[in-house]
Amino acid sequence: MKIKIVDKKEVPALIDRLIERYRVFAPVDAGKYARLMEVASGSEACLELQNPKLSSKEILFPQTEIILRIKKGEEGLETEEPSENDKDWVLFGVHPCDAKGLVLTDKFFASGDYKDKPYMDKRGKTSIVGLACNHPRATCFCASVGGSPFGKEGIDILLVDLGEEYLIEILTERGERMIEGVHGLRDASDDDMARAEKMSEEAEKALQTDLPIEGLSERLEGMFEDPLWDKVHLKCVGCGVCSYLCPTCWCFDIIDEETSTGVERIRLWDTCQFTQFTLQGSGFNPRPSGKERMRQRIMHKFCYFPKEYGVLACTGCGRCVRECPVNQDIRETIKEIMSV
Amino acid sequence: MEGLGNSIKEAAERLLNEGDVDLVIGYERGTTPLRSTPCFIRDSGDVDRLIWDPTCDANLAKYLIGQDAKIGVFVKGCDARSAVVCIAEGQIDRDKVVLIGLPCSGVVDRKKIDSVLDGREILDATVDEEKITVRGEDFEEELPTKNFLCDSCLSCRHRTPTVYDIMIGDTPTEEPDTDEYAEVDELESMTAEERWAHFVEELSSCIRCYSCRNVCPMCYCKECFVDETMPAWFGKTNDLSDTMIYHIVRSLHLAGRCVDCGACSRSCPMGIDLRTLLKKGEKIVKERFSFEAGMDVEEKPVMSVFKQEDSEEFVI
Numbered sequence: 046m047k048i049k050i051v052d053k054k055e056v057p058a059l060i061d062r063l064i065e066r067y068r069v070f071a072p073v074d075a076g077k078y079a080r081l082m083e084v085a086s087g088s089e090a091c092l093e094l095q096n097p098k099l100s101s102k103e104i105l106f107p108q109t110e111i112i113l114r115i116k117k118g119e120e121g122l123e124t125e126e127p128s129e130n131d132k133d134w135v136l137f138g139v140h141p142c143d144a145k146g147l148v149l150t151d152k153f154f155a156s157g158d159y160k161d162k163p164y165m166d167k168r169g170k171t172s173i174v175g176l177a178c179n180h181p182r183a184t185c186f187c188a189s190v191g192g193s194p195f196g197k198e199g200i201d202i203l204l205v206d207l208g209e210e211y212l213i214e215i216l217t218e219r220g221e222r223m224i225e226g227v228h229g230l231r232d233a234s235d236d237d238m239a240r241a242e243k244m245s246e247e248a249e250k251a252l253q254t255d256l257p258i259e260g261l262s263e264r265l266e267g268m269f270e271d272p273l274w275d276k277v278h279l280k281c282v283g284c285g286v287c288s289y290l291c292p293t294c295w296c297f298d299i300i301d302e303e304t305s306t307g308v309e310r311i312r313l314w315d316t317c318q319f320t321q322f323t324l325q326g327s328g329f330n331p332r333p334s335g336k337e338r339m340r341q342r343i344m345h346k347f348c349y350f351p352k353e354y355g356v357l358a359c360t361g362c363g364r365c366v367r368e369c370p371v372n373q374d375i376r377e378t379i380k381e382i383m384s385v
Numbered sequence: 386m387e388g389l390g391n392s393i394k395e396a397a398e399r400l401l402n403e404g405d406v407d408l409v410i411g412y413e414r415g416t417t418p419l420r421s422t423p424c425f426i427r428d429s430g431d432v433d434r435l436i437w438d439p440t441c442d443a444n445l446a447k448y449l450i451g452q453d454a455k456i457g458v459f460v461k462g463c464d465a466r467s468a469v470v471c472i473a474e475g476q477i478d479r480d481k482v483v484l485i486g487l488p489c490s491g492v493v494d495r496k497k498i499d500s501v502l503d504g505r506e507i508l509d510a511t512v513d514e515e516k517i518t519v520r521g522e523d524f525e526e527e528l529p530t531k532n533f534l535c536d537s538c539l540s541c542r543h544r545t546p547t548v549y550d551i552m553i554g555d556t557p558t559e560e561p562d563t564d565e566y567a568e569v570d571e572l573e574s575m576t577a578e579e580r581w582a583h584f585v586e587e588l589s590s591c592i593r594c595y596s597c598r599n600v601c602p603m604c605y606c607k608e609c610f611v612d613e614t615m616p617a618w619f620g621k622t623n624d625l626s627d628t629m630i631y632h633i634v635r636s637l638h639l640a641g642r643c644v645d646c647g648a649c650s651r652s653c654p655m656g657i658d659l660r661t662l663l664k665k666g667e668k669i670v671k672e673r674f675s676f677e678a679g680m681d682v683e684e685k686p687v688m689s690v691f692k693q694e695d696s697e698e699f700v701i
Contacts, residue, residue, distance in 0.1 A: 285594035371651035
């Protein structure tokens, strides 16, 4: 493992070098918040901002994505699956919670026999430059759900903000390849590493850790009919904020749209919180009210997914906590479940 | 306003104990600074959870739609008007609702506060009608409350609930002296191209989460036009052409019904100004039909009646 140092003022040039070889996506200042977007120049990237409004999900599993084009050819219908044949990609400045989100996304889209092509086309060629989280917010709870503000899961190169410079920890071969030919780096000293270690400890300390999560999945297994579900959903208005901002909500809908030359089959984000999510053609909906829909979201994250993959489908990024229009706080829901 | 804490609890307790209602819907302290959260109380022993302060921003009339229980609900001026619209439209049974009026001087706009804090995180805050005190890791700032209220509150003309059964405290008398339609006038003064550019900029970040629709008491359709598939009126993507139509059609559906409670703008995770577009619809209806939504439960919804004297200059 190699550990380097780069002066902050050299970072735009470092990203520019990456742009020569990769498509680079980095947090940019979108006015009212940060958003992960493709950058044409290293100077567009803003690493000092808080975690982007939407997670890296919006790059690798975009909200709207054409998965098939269909048109009439001379010998009948012709289909074409759009594929990404451009350069490799780099997601730059990804917080550890969102990098972990991608590891969980891999399980969903690509751990079984079937690998989701639209996702894997992009994911397979994407390297991640993580940015350790020196200042977790009060709404963050990654440490409670098995993550860490300095976590390395899913990260090829981890940056640690040391004030005037970044410590660069090269973690994988992909990381090695990314950094090849990048100038302006020096080897990290023992002092640099000690400073990074101290920051890691301080960040861990700043995080909420009193969320009772031990045994949550097992507990939920016996709670499908629990009266708790009659009340936890009451204030939820059934919008898509929590799911759409969540790095680990992946439900989608598929629609066909007519174009001037044929039909485009489009995959769109969807959420179990919408009234029509499981509405059947017959008019029957197995999840007819907010109660069943809230239960589904909680069960999927904290019971079904862990049963299937051995890990919670929540990274503690806190987006749902911050952005829910009615302050439906998932941490409170967990506490209520654990106190039943 | 803090002095009213006991009054709201007593009102809720009395309603529950005397069997006037099965459920009281109010506000309780939220889990993050400057946040309240809707609170559902069936047992009078729980009334101590109730609060009332300028963080109580949710429009609780939303929760009255489709309910069978007899409900006591705390309403600000705008929430009461929303309830009135829904009563007039036959969505809420007036006899099953006890409207508990709150004396409102406006609710806090957290996005405005964040915009002056430069990324610093609020860890603790107190708020009253005069000042908001925010504290973070290494800062404490006092902000004048009146500068950090929601835009809808700054131009609110109906702070006192238009209809109520119980009123907490004194009805607010002070009316804002701001121009109610300043933002709309600004839009109107633009050229069509400038207006288009404005809406493109605002709406291009929409992620179709429908929080604006779902927090709105007037968006009670069992099947919203955006969800219909037979026919699918327009696309469900977050392409600008689709999001534009969603917001434009929604604003048309709310013309003469929207009470400018501001809940849609507050709910938007992307910070889109949804209210100005709706305010334009409100202005048109006011000018053409001398109608303001939510003033009287007996009044027929303006878009469902025809009057001989109705302005028809738009008929071509």
